[in-house]
Amino acid sequence: MDESLSNRSVLFRYCRIAAVLVVLFSSFSVHAQKFIGTRLEHLTADYNLSLLEVEVVAESEDWVSFEQLVPNLGMGEGVEWMRLTLDPMTENGKLIEIQNAGIDDLTCFMVCDGKIIASYPGGIMNTGGDGHQFGTYPSFPVPLVECNELHALFRMQSNKPMIVPLRIAGPRKVLEDAHQRDVLFALYAGVMLVMLLYNLFLFLSIGDRSYLEYVLFIFAVGGTQLVLNGYGFIFGADQLPWLNLRLTHLFGVFSGLTTIVFVRNFLRLSRYVPWLNKLLNVYFLFYLLALLLAVVGRLEWSYQLINFCAAGTFLIIPGTIITMRKGYSPAKYFLLAFTVFIFAVVIFVLKDAGVIPYNAWTFYALPMGSAIEVVVLSLALASRINQLKRESVQAREEQLRVSQLNEQMVREQNSVLEERVAKRTSALESANSNIQNTLDELQSAQQQLVQSEKLASIGQLTAGIAHELNNPINFVASSAQSLRRDFEDLTQVIEKVKGMDPMDPGLKEEMIQLKEMFGSLDIEFTQREIEELLNGIEDGTKRTSEIVKGLRIFSRMDGDNFTMAQINELLESTLIVLRSNLKDHAVVEADMGADLPLVSCQPGRLNQVFMNIITNASQSMEDSGLAVEERIVRISSKTVESIGQSWIEVRIKDHGVGMTEAVKAQIFDPFFTTKAVGEGTGLGLSIVMGILSDHNAEVDVDTEEGVGTEFIIRFPL
Secondary structure (H helix, E strand, O other): HHHHOOOOOOOHHHHHHHHHHHHHHHHHHHHOOOOOHEEEEEEEEOOOOOOOOHHHHHHHHEEEEEEOOOOOOOOOEEEEEEEEEEEOOOOOOOOOEEEOOOOOOOEEEEEEEEEEEEEEEOOHHHHHOOOOOOOOEEEEEEOOOOOOOEEEEEEEEEOOOOOOOOEOOHHHHHHHHHHHHHHHHHHHHHHHHHHHHHHHHHHHHHHOHHHHHHHHHHHHHHHHHHHHOOOOHHOOHOOOOHHHHHHHHHHHHHHHHHHHHHHHOOHHHHHHHHHHHHHHHHHHHHHHHHHHHHHHHOHHHHHHHHHHHHHHHHHHHHHHHHHHHOOOOOOHHHHHHHHHHHHHHHHHHHHOOOOOOOOHHOOOOHHHHHHHHHHHHHHHHHHHHHHHHHHHHHHHHHHHHHHHHHHHHHHHHHHHHHHHHHHHHHHHHHHHHHHHHHHHHHHHHHHHHHHHHHHHHHHHHHHHHHHHHHHHHHHHHHHHHHHHHHHHHHHHHHHHHHHOOOOOOHHHHHHHHHHHHHHOOOOOHHHHHHHHHHHHHHHHHHHHHHHHHHHHHHHHOOOOOOOOHHHHHHHHHHHHHHHHHHHOOOEEEEEEEOOOOOOEOOHHHHHHHHHHHHHHHHOOOOOOOOOHHHEEEEEEEEEEEEEEEEEEEEEEEEOOOOOHHHHOOOOOOOOOOOOOOOOOOOOOHHHHHHHHOOOOOOOEEEEEEEOOEEEEEEEEO
């Protein structure tokens, strides 16, 4: 109730302001303006009037008198000529005033007895001309001359409707009326400025976007009225001819755009009247098109399109009614404001069309209507804020009610939930125990599989190493037997020599027997054979020593301790251990970089990495269809430096079957394998990835199906 009374008091206050504006408009303008349109004549010839000499125009016989007190020449791009016959005896020294500040180009020629005696420029394109203009309307002095016939010829051209409210009055009267108009529009501008600043303050205080849109709307509407009545110089346009000529169009477009934006947001059209919201979007585009036409110089088309779009404001009335019926109370104030404004627009348009007479009431209909509209819309905005407050209060009350209801429901459900939770907890504990047991079994199985993978690798390596060691050892053993036989022969010779006595007379015969023994035993062959056997034994022992050394490096048991090691040594020891396993499956080509720096690592675990990858590379080529000598495993190592970083890069490349992208994405997953069932556990590369992660190493896989695969491992230094 208090809010309703407050709104009514504000409404009465605003209505008093509007009434004062109406009284001021009427008091300043109700004095009868004696327009003399019936004394004007219009040149109706169909030839090019813009090329005629003024004297020819003055003497033309194609003049037709107007029947209206305020002639309306319409709108067109051509030049229009009008003639006013003056009384040189009674009207000299007075001013001819055309109360239309929107004519683009206007020139008045004073013709005395067929001769031009003076010319006065006027109109928008000639602002600030020769100083004969009183106020905002173009005015031309009647010269003090003696003539039999004195005519005033008006040459005019405009891209807006050329309405000619013409009167003759003394300079004092014209100046007084101009001052009255200045006071009136100063008051009008003051009211608009006060409303603008007030709503701008509300926007800065409240932050509601509607107030900012309303501020722009006030500026556009007020600016349009000032420009239409010749006060465009307030915006500095009189110094910019291009802008001055288009100022009416620009303010018309700006007024339309701000009206659409303000109306859509204020009336919540997207919610209450969606069809009107979409239609206003179309009008918005039309206004932008009108702006483009004005910029490119099609001013007549732009003006007509602006008028067409302005007619669309009539649709706001039914949209406002629909919104009001849906319970949106601020719409009633909006309806009142726009009804007054549209009524004023209708009067102004009918006046321009000549349907209703041109007088002070019809001329000032738009300023009065816009002032009343702005005042009432301020009340509408206040009502909108109250509406938002009520909706906010209702929303909070509803939120509180829902919160209390939810709280009650929560309390009721808590007891039920506690009972259910207890039952589910017991079930979950039992299930969790089963899951934990299953997990323990899975972890144990995984560990057994990993151990099985390791044992399988060890078994494979043991067989290969045994074979590698067996060859040189067997050679040494067989060589030792042959060497024993040779030593037995030599022993016989030595024993024979030892039994010989230099003093024995039969020494010569014994020497002959010894020589025969040399021949039978082939001592020279025995000596050569001993040399060869010793060399073979030496080679076998070297090979055995090399294998043992590689095995010792390969099987270093450093535990979790990191030590400094040479990557090339680890690769070479791995190749030694794998030699027997690889020789019937692939050929290894190694290109080891020289002087590689030591790397902090766990050598035994890195050997396992190299062994798994090299073994996989060899096995991947078994089904490639290549001969053994064509199955090449290329191994390289080098130091790489880039962007202040350095690392050791190991590449292991094969020419096997390669992998698809899908397979490549899973090769490091545990238990993933492309081998047949029983041929692998799928843990090898998973173990490799774990070891490399512990060493902060990076691994990239470059593969192409049917071409081969390359593993690139980088160890940071």
